[in-house]
Amino acid sequence: MTVRNEDPERAILRMKTIKASVDATGEGAAFSYFILSDTNDAGVAAAEERGVAEWKANDRDGDRITYRRRTVNTGFKAGNVREFCEQWGRDYELMLPLDADSVMSGAQIVKLVRMMQAHPKIGLIQSLVVGMPSSSAFARIFQFGMRHGMRSYTMGQAWWVGDCGPFWGHNAVVRIRPFVEECELPMLPGKPPLGGHVLSHDQVEATLMRRAGYEVRVLPFEGGSWEENPPTMLDFAQRDVRWCQGNMQYVKLLDIPGLKAMSRFQLVWAILMFLGLPAWTLMLATLPLSAHETQGIATFPKGLAIALYIAFFAMYLSPKIAGLIDAVMTKGGVASFGGPVRFAVSAVMELVFSFLQGAVSSFRTTVFMVGLAFGKSVVWGGQSRDAYGISWVTAAQNLWPQTLFGIVLCSLTYWVSPAAFWWSLPLTAGYLLAIPFAVVTAWPSLGQWMKRMGLAGIPEDFVTPAEVKAVLRTE
């Protein structure tokens, strides 16, 4: 597990939980545990040391628990993992990188190891990581949508991606030797933000693993693999921007020699994911102009425009629609989300949420990308989270650009054509409501209430596995 200034108690509790769960399978003797710290906060570092020392003292396998801290975090998280590989990699066949918020069940870990054992030419198996029960309204709604929406999507993707699969950096089993020998990341030419160390290291490592002749696979079924999702809109947008910067670096990595065409496609695809955002923002930004232009055309094919708009929406929402259909068609599917009423209410809630959230983050990322084009890493706003939820002041500091953009855009559009205003409202409402949206979805009371009502619940909310229960018990 890699950690950096995270709450040591929580991280160690997760490791203890994972170890207990692995030990319960009877295969515990085959596993060792490493806490790889890049913490540079002296207080946190001391707490980490104390915590691990106490764990080692109280566990009969203390000699298989190791704590290591780097004083300089060269290469960030990827560098942290690589240093582990260099120091201890020779002693092990496989590793399973975990984030500080990861939890896995022993049964699932053992299964993944067996798969790797049976197929020596598989270099990496990524498990399907799902969210954990949360008391943040934002995280709940977000992961409700992810949970049912990602099932069909990942399944379909894995069907054609096959041996050139994804790597998300954690909750995956990795074959150490080819990883060490063939997956070393290059330093990118040029200055940051796009030059220097590779930030989104995982997908690059996956493509290098495949180049080395080892398959990279995803196990597209949920089970025994969890993580946490950002608890507020601001945390989410921050993560999105970080990913954006990392993925845009791939522009400099597309010419790695010898990659499988499919792997190269994966990199292009990761770039395109973010290139699409400024494109949509620009289309919306020019809406008053296009609405104006359209009005002068007597022969404008209005029906066709509406049809395209609706077709696009249907396609855009199709992973979620497929998720809903899947839940309904699967025996016990809807029941696992708390029954038909909760499921239906949550689905509607999530639909509205996803439009608002999409507008806020795509605008944020667009601004960031314009900055990147000029070699700048654009960051604004003060602290991103207050002790309890997000205050109106913090939200306003962070989201005034969205709000301003929304007000100007919507009033101009309305002035030109009220019809265009109403039709575009699903896409623009997120800008107008950015501030209240961020504040309300961060209200602790709203999250608590939703949790009590079982709204936007994922199956683990209703039937909680022991591992999840163990790590949530103190929170």
Add this chain to the structure above:
Amino acid sequence: MEERAYFQRLATHLASNLFATSGKNGLTEMNDAAPSTSTLASSPASRPGPATHTVPSGLQATRELSRRRWLMLGLNLATWFAMMWVAATILSAGGWSVLDYVLLACFAVGTPWTVVGFWNAVIGLWLLHFHKDPVGAVAPFAAAGDAATAITTKPRSS
């Protein structure tokens, strides 16, 4: 500009190479032309290897995977072109302005993710509910997880 030239090269390579089934490739010339990632260029890059009929694990035929990828490419390109055609028809009403071109370009960049997401979801739903062996088709390695074999990849020291 450098990047643009680079993308053109890449496009050619993708076109010629996307569904190549074995390791033989023309990518080495790309290596020569753009050695910007020098540390990687020295790695065992173009390993020709024998032309095999399965992926390295032997679990799937490369032909089967190529077939799936061609199908996916066909479905997506057809859908994307259809949407572009409709968009162009709408935008061309009353003639082409600069704005129309900008909007079409944005639409071209903004839609691929949606289109692929749609087909992923459709294929995924079909696999989950209408395929007789979805696990075998998508994750043929997964069965090994349920075999009651002992874990032999023990730490070498300790």
